[in-house]
Amino acid sequence: MTDETKPSVYETLPGQERYVAPIDETPLQDVDKVDESAPATSMWADAWRTLRKNPLFIISGLLIVCIVFVALFPGVITKVDPNYCNLDNSLGEAEAGHPFGYDFQGCDVFARTVYGTRTSLSVGLLTTIIVVAIGTLIGAVAGFCGGWVDALLSRIIDIFYSIPFLLGAIVVLQMFRTSSSIWKVVLVLALFGWVSTARIARGSVMEAKNLEFNTASTALGSTPMRNLFRHIIPNALAPIIVIGTTSLGSYIVSEATLSFLGVGLPTTTVSWGGDISQAQVNLMTNPMVLFYPSVALAITVLSFIMMGDAVKDALDPKSRTA
Amino acid sequence: MENTNDAKIVEMQKAHGPLLEVKNLAIDFTTDDKRAVHAVRNASFSVYPGQWVAIVGESGSGKSTSAMAVLGLLPGTGHVVGGSIKLDGQELTGLKPKDFDKLRGDKMGLVPQDPMSNLNPVYRIGTQVKEALTANNMDVAHEKRSALAKALAGEEADVELKGNDDETFIGSAELPALLDAAKAALAEAGVGEEAAARSMDYFKGEWVPGSETRWRVADDLIKAGVGEDKAWAIAKAHVTGSTMDDRIAGLLSEAGLPDAATRARQYPHEFSGGMRQRALIAIGLACRPDLLIADEPTSALDVTVQKKILDHLHMLTDSLGTAVLFITHDLGLAAERAQHIVVMYKGQVVESGPSLEVLQHPQHPYTKRLVAAAPSLASQRIISAHERGEDADALLEHHVVGEDKLEKSENVIVVDHLTKEFKLPRRKEMFKAVDDVSFSVKRGSTLAIVGESGSGKSTVANMVLKLLTPTKGKALYEGKDITALTGKELLEFRRHVQPVFQNPYGSLDPMYSIYRSIEEPLRIHGIGDKTSRAKRVRELLDMVELPESVMTRYPNELSGGQRQRIAIARAMALNPDVIVCDEAVSALDVLVQDQVLRLLNDLQAEKGLSYLFITHDLAVVRQIADEVVVMQHGRLVEHATTDEVFDHPKMQYTRDLLDAIPGGKLKLGLD
Numbered sequence: 001m002t003d004e005t006k007p008s009v010y011e012t013l014p015g016q017e018r019y020v021a022p023i024d025e026t027p028l029q030d031v032d033k034v035d036e037s038a039p040a041t042s043m044w045a046d047a048w049r050t051l052r053k054n055p056l057f058i059i060s061g062l063l064i065v066c067i068v069f070v071a072l073f074p075g076v077i078t079k080v081d082p083n084y085c086n087l088d089n090s091l092g093e094a095e096a097g098h099p100f101g102y103d104f105q106g107c108d109v110f111a112r113t114v115y116g117t118r119t120s121l122s123v124g125l126l127t128t129i130i131v132v133a134i135g136t137l138i139g140a141v142a143g144f145c146g147g148w149v150d151a152l153l154s155r156i157i158d159i160f161y162s163i164p165f166l167l168g169a170i171v172v173l174q175m176f177r178t179s180s181s182i183w184k185v186v187l188v189l190a191l192f193g194w195v196s197t198a199r200i201a202r203g204s205v206m207e208a209k210n211l212e213f214n215t216a217s218t219a220l221g222s223t224p225m226r227n228l229f230r231h232i233i234p235n236a237l238a239p240i241i242v243i244g245t246t247s248l249g250s251y252i253v254s255e256a257t258l259s260f261l262g263v264g265l266p267t268t269t270v271s272w273g274g275d276i277s278q279a280q281v282n283l284m285t286n287p288m289v290l291f292y293p294s295v296a297l298a299i300t301v302l303s304f305i306m307m308g309d310a311v312k313d314a315l316d317p318k319s320r321t322a
Numbered sequence: 323m324e325n326t327n328d329a330k331i332v333e334m335q336k337a338h339g340p341l342l343e344v345k346n347l348a349i350d351f352t353t354d355d356k357r358a359v360h361a362v363r364n365a366s367f368s369v370y371p372g373q374w375v376a377i378v379g380e381s382g383s384g385k386s387t388s389a390m391a392v393l394g395l396l397p398g399t400g401h402v403v404g405g406s407i408k409l410d411g412q413e414l415t416g417l418k419p420k421d422f423d424k425l426r427g428d429k430m431g432l433v434p435q436d437p438m439s440n441l442n443p444v445y446r447i448g449t450q451v452k453e454a455l456t457a458n459n460m461d462v463a464h465e466k467r468s469a470l471a472k473a474l475a476g477e478e479a480d481v482e483l484k485g486n487d488d489e490t491f492i493g494s495a496e497l498p499a500l501l502d503a504a505k506a507a508l509a510e511a512g513v514g515e516e517a518a519a520r521s522m523d524y525f526k527g528e529w530v531p532g533s534e535t536r537w538r539v540a541d542d543l544i545k546a547g548v549g550e551d552k553a554w555a556i557a558k559a560h561v562t563g564s565t566m567d568d569r570i571a572g573l574l575s576e577a578g579l580p581d582a583a584t585r586a587r588q589y590p591h592e593f594s595g596g597m598r599q600r601a602l603i604a605i606g607l608a609c610r611p612d613l614l615i616a617d618e619p620t621s622a623l624d625v626t627v628q629k630k631i632l633d634h635l636h637m638l639t640d641s642l643g644t645a646v647l648f649i650t651h652d653l654g655l656a657a658e659r660a661q662h663i664v665v666m667y668k669g670q671v672v673e674s675g676p677s678l679e680v681l682q683h684p685q686h687p688y689t690k691r692l693v694a695a696a697p698s699l700a701s702q703r704i705i706s707a708h709e710r711g712e713d714a715d716a717l718l719e720h721h722v723v724g725e726d727k728l729e730k731s732e733n734v735i736v737v738d739h740l741t742k743e744f745k746l747p748r749r750k751e752m753f754k755a756v757d758d759v760s761f762s763v764k765r766g767s768t769l770a771i772v773g774e775s776g777s778g779k780s781t782v783a784n785m786v787l788k789l790l791t792p793t794k795g796k797a798l799y800e801g802k803d804i805t806a807l808t809g810k811e812l813l814e815f816r817r818h819v820q821p822v823f824q825n826p827y828g829s830l831d832p833m834y835s836i837y838r839s840i841e842e843p844l845r846i847h848g849i850g851d852k853t854s855r856a857k858r859v860r861e862l863l864d865m866v867e868l869p870e871s872v873m874t875r876y877p878n879e880l881s882g883g884q885r886q887r888i889a890i891a892r893a894m895a896l897n898p899d900v901i902v903c904d905e906a907v908s909a910l911d912v913l914v915q916d917q918v919l920r921l922l923n924d925l926q927a928e929k930g931l932s933y934l935f936i937t938h939d940l941a942v943v944r945q946i947a948d949e950v951v952v953m954q955h956g957r958l959v960e961h962a963t964t965d966e967v968f969d970h971p972k973m974q975y976t977r978d979l980l981d982a983i984p985g986g987k988l989k990l991g992l993d
Contacts (some may be wrong), residue, residue: 013332015340015368016662018675020685025364025670028687031913032883034869046878212828219787220843220892221816234833 047314057310063303071118080111082270103275103289104282112270113292119271120300123185124252130190131251132244135197140236142198143205144228154202160195166257168192173263180266185258189251200243204236211235238315246308249301256297272297331372334470340368341410341645342392342613348404349384349391349669361387361400365671367664369645371470371612374636376648376656376677378692379666380911385649386435388666389615392647393430394422409613427458431606431644433616433635437598437623441590447601448586451570454608463563465489465535466610470643491564491572492539494531494583500560501525504543507556513547521546530582532572536561577604578634596627603635610642617649624774624938625982632659651911653696654941654985657681665689681985695916696985733762734900734932735786735819739795742781755781757956758795761949763900768926768933770947770964772940772979778956783904783936787821788812799900817847820893824905826885830877836863836888837873843895862891866921883914887921894925902934907942919945941983944968952976 012018051057070077085107094101100109142153169188176184208214214227222230258264259273267274272293279290349362362384369375379385390396392407394417407414409429414422426432434440441450455462467489492500504525508518525542528534536557543553564572567586575582577600590598599619606614616635620628636659639646650656656663657677664674665688673686684690740759743752756778763769771779784790786797788804797804799815807815820843823829830839840859844850850858860870866887877885886906893901903922907915923946925931935946943950943964950967952960952975960973971977 012676013335013340013368013370015343016370016674016676018679019366019671019673021670021672023687028691029668031691031917032881034872034880034884212823212825213831215789216821216823216829216889216892217831217842219789219816219821221813221846222842226846231831231833235831 047311050314051310054310054313056306057314060303060306060310063299064307067117067121067300067303070114071121074111074114074118077114078108078111080108082107082111082115083268084108100292101286101288103279104286105278109275109289109292112275113272113296115270116272116275116293116296117300119182119265119269120252120255120273120297123182123189123255124248124300124304126182126186127189127193127251128244128248130186131193131197131247132240134190135194136201136233136237136240138194139198139201139203140205140228140233143202143236144209144224144232146206150202153198157195157198157202160192163192165192165254169254169258170261170263173258177263180268182265182269185255185264188258189254193247193251196247197240197243200239201236204239205232208232208235242308242312242315244308245311246305249304249308252297252301252304331470335370335372338371338470339411340408341371341373342369342647343408344368344388344392344405345408346405347388347391347402347407349387349396349400350403352399352401358403360669362391362669365405365666365669367662367671367674369613369647369662371645372640372643373662374639374646374648374660375662375664376650376660377664377666378650378653378656380651380913382668383666384669385666386617387669389617389647389649393426393432393615394419395426395432427454427609427611429611429613431609431611431614433599433602433606433614433619435618435621437595437602440602441593441598443590446587446589447574447593448567448570451573451586451601451605451608452566454605455566455569458609460609462532462566462569463491465491467643487558488535488537490536490561491569492529492531492534492536492561493564494568494571495565496560496562497529497531500529500539500556503556503560504546504548507543507548507552508546511548511552517547530572530575532564532568532570533576534572573604573608574601576638577601577607578631579604595623596631599623599631600634603631603638607638607642607644611644613645613647614639615647615649618651619648621651625940625984626774626978628655628984629982652984653681653692653912654983656985658985665692691913695913732764734765734800735763735934736798736801737761737782737786737795738798740782740785740792740797741794742778742785742790743793754956756785756792759951759953759956759958760795761951761958761961763932763934764949765899765932766926766930767948768935768946769949769951770935770937770943771951771953772937772943773953774938776955777953779936779938779953780904781956782953783821783902783934786934787819787902788815813847817896818898819900819902820896820898822886822889822893822901822903822906824908826882826889826909827877829889830885832877834876835873836875836877836880839877839888840892840895843892847896849896858895862895865894865925866891881914883910883918886910886914886918890918890921890925894929897929898931900932900934902936904936905938906935908937908939915942916945922946940979952979 085105087106100113103109103112138153138157142150142157169192172188172191173184209232214231217227217231218224255264255271256273256276259271260277262277264273265271267278275293276290276297279286279293283290345366347362347365348360350358351361352358365384365388367375367377377385377388387396387400391400391402392409392414394414396402402415405415409425414425417425441447445453454460460466501522505518505522508521513521524546528542529539539561540553540557543556544550548556567583570586571583573582574586579585579597579600585593585597590601593601599622603619606616619635620631623631632655635646638644646660648656648660653663657680660677662674663677663680665672665680665686667688673680673684673689680689681693684693738760740756741754742756743754746753759778759782761769771782773779781790785792786799786804788807791805799819802811802815804815834842837856837859840862841855844855844858849855859873863870863872868884868887868891872880872884872888877888880888886909889906890901901922906922907918910918919942922933926933933946935943937943947964950960950962950964951958952967952973954975960967960971960976962972967976968980971980
């Protein structure tokens with residue numbers, strides 16, 4: 001400070017004197033230093049960390065693990081054949097080895113409930129996989145191409161939306177009465193289920209398409225198709241996964257509904273929906289026969305819906321209610 | 323007169339004591355896992371009535387947080403944990419939200435940062451001003467003036483204000499009668515025809531309903547030659563108070579909105595960014611607060627608009643005697659506007675004092691750093707082209723080895739009568755975004771395109787990058803027409819011309835790790851195998867001075883400046899000749915901006931790169947460019963060397979841009 005500071009027009013007022021903080025109080029850091037201490041996180045790693053701490057996820061996760069185990073190895077849980085029915089045991093009380101008693105046909109309710117898991121779970125999983133695959137593809141193409149392709153695909157989606165699901169499913173399933181494969185139910189559910197996924201996929205692809213990193217990639221020499229598969233779809237995947245997980249439960253319910261109505265799986269296939277349908281005749285006298293498959297269905301569906309909620313919270317923290 | 327007035331104000335300020343006194347303020351934020359993060363520590367500063375005080379700091383320094391604490395508007399998890407905030411002697415810490423409601427608007431006003439999101443899109447502008455007035459039960463018929471403002475007004479007009487009546491607003495209903503009476507009075511007083519006509523024009527311009535008051539009308543009449551008694555008689559008879567609509571229009575017109583009565587009936591989407599900010603200023607000042615907190619009020623606006631708005635705000639607050647707490651990241655702007663500067667860093671006040679003194683003799687190392695980096699204050703290119711020259715040539719030759727040895731022209735990019743028209747929705751005529759622009763980028767040098775938003779500068783960049791097709795004209799790279807390139811040639815072109823985009827948050831795929839992001843161009847162009855690519859990524863990270871550990875990280879974990887350095891590393895991966903930087907440093911804090919600019923400069927020196935540098939900030943241009951192209955409304959306005967443009971600007975528009983650089987005219991005492 002060699003030269004005289006020019007006196008400012010404004011006199012220094014009390015409390016506004018020159019102040020310089022001691023340097024050791026605020027040590028200078030390198031400009032824009034990388035914090036190397038924090039663990040690396042991708043969006044997925046971040047989501048996983050949030051999920052791990054979410055009790056909803058832990059509970060539903062454990063339940064789903066149990067359900068999957070039962071579905072894969074029903075023989076470990078019960079040695080009883082669900083299709084061995086003895087009319088002598090009709091509506092029999094619970095006894096050793098048969099904890100849930102017998103149904104009207106004299107079949108073991110516990111065994112049927114256990115074996116029904118596989119049917120429900122396969123229908124749910126297979127439908128979800130097909131729905132997500134088809135829905136994402138069609139939605140992504142519509143959102144990515146835009147123009148007339150989008151207009152055409154969007155109208156097709158609208159047409160499918162306008163068909164009442166149950167009515168459509170019954171009509172289609174009537175044509176395949178004779179088939180006993182679970183695939184007919186899966187395909188029908190997928191036929192009417194892909195539209196909602198497609199709509200969501202279209203929306204999120206359109207959003208991801210306009211993000212700047214696509215332009216950046218194009219300028220690096222990337223082609224539009226490469227952009228779609230390498231950048232846009234991965235970035236649009238989160239909401240699709242959320243709707244996939246949540247709707248898995250609803251597909252299981254739909255299968256049960258269709259089986260209950262008698263258009264779903266044939267009675268020869270063990271399924272919760274079929275068993276509930278059979279049990280309703282004896283609802284007044286033996287409510288427990290209805291109770292077990294219903295509870296199994298409820299627990300399974302609830303687990304998947306809870307899982308879907310947890311995943312949604314983790315992937316989209318904004319949707320969380322404070 | 324100026325000085326005696328100033329002295330008088332200082333006397334009043336001294337007598338009044340500080341309007342806002344913040345002492346040892348401490349603010350914590352609670353994180354998700356219940357940890358306390360110290361956002362502000364030990365912050366002390368004071369604001370006197372009628373004074374502009376600036377808080378300067380980078381993002382995350384706690385400057386906005388401190389201001390929000392004063393307003394009682396800390397976001398959810400933040401709370402004051404220590405210290406005191408006194409407004410006019412009243413302690414604000416620990417006040418209930420209800421009590422804050424009474425203070426906000428009436429005593430304290432806010433001009434928020436982002437004019438785009440701070441107006442409700444479903445309400446008319448006028449309704450939103452009205453809301454501020456009715457929420458505080460403002461008397462719309464009379465002006466409310468602080469003691470300081472009264473003293474100021476008295477000084478200016480030599481009238482003694484007698485009570486509330488003299489502060490009655492003009493109403494729009496009575497304005498015609500008032501003007502007629504004024505005309506008659508002028509004739510009666512024997513004022514010459516020409517002078518009378520001039521006075522009448524002046525009255526028509528000045529007497530804004532809902533803004534001008536009775537004593538001003540009287541004063542104007544007296545000055546125009548009407549006798550004192552007559553003037554007051556006219557003023558009393560015809561200035562009897564304004565309606566709510568008048569007042570709203572008056573406030574908007576005070577904030578600098580032309581044709582305010584019509585504007586008040588419009589919706590925010592019909593306003594430009596600058597107009598919205600003016601509306602927000604009108605709302606902030608609607609209830610005549612003693613203290614206005616302006617949180618980066620012009621950071622989102624073009625420099626020329628910024629200058630206009632701040633000039634206007636200055637005039638307005640001066641005449642109202644409003645104190646302004648001005649939050650900014652721009653040291654030059656702060657020094658230019660405020661009398662007192664508070665520099666914050668990492669939640670603490672590191673230095674404060676009279677603005678010029680702080681700027682000329684910074685003492686804290688952080689302030690020194692800030693002064694050194696501030697682009698608006700810098701006076702020369704970071705590294706002079708001359709100094710760099712030899713080195714670059716040597717490296718350039720080295721770089722060329724192995725490529726075709728064809729003689730290359732001096733210009734690497736030539737833009738030849740480039741024109742781009744866009745079709746506007748619901749309009750027949752085409753919109754000319756770029757209109758007949760020609761220039762060329764010399765090998766190894768930097769050409770900057772400067773212009774405000776909407777000047778077409780980014781459109782030019784996108785055409786040079788072949789992201790847009792020009793309507794007319796062409797862009798040439800090494801003599802080849804860029805628009806005609808396809809297939810292999812296009813890929814080859816992409817390899818040599820690389821972009822760095824504005825938004826460091828958007829240009830990196832959030833799903834890609836940093837390693838994958840930098841590796842992507844190598845993959846696309848099928849260069850090297852896995853190991854050699856990994857080696858190259860490491861080299862590139864080293865080049866942009868980032869540690870290898872960031873490779874496994876994701877963009878969301880890095881700061882804006884770090885991401886921008888990653889984007890530069892990615893652009894450098896293919897050893898390009900040309901890098902097109904589209905507002906590459908605009909979103910960054912000054913220190914980080916300075917760091918990135920230095921990096922770009924070093925890379926240019928080392929690799930002989932040519933830059934096409936798009937920016938709205940002339941101050942940055944001086945630091946990086948050799949040549950400047952100034953664009954306005956799609957047309958090229960001026961093209962010259964950087965020194966030429968700064969020292970002898972030819973066009974008025976360029977001069978306006980130069981004038982608008984905040985703090986550009988401040989002299990620094992740096993050695």
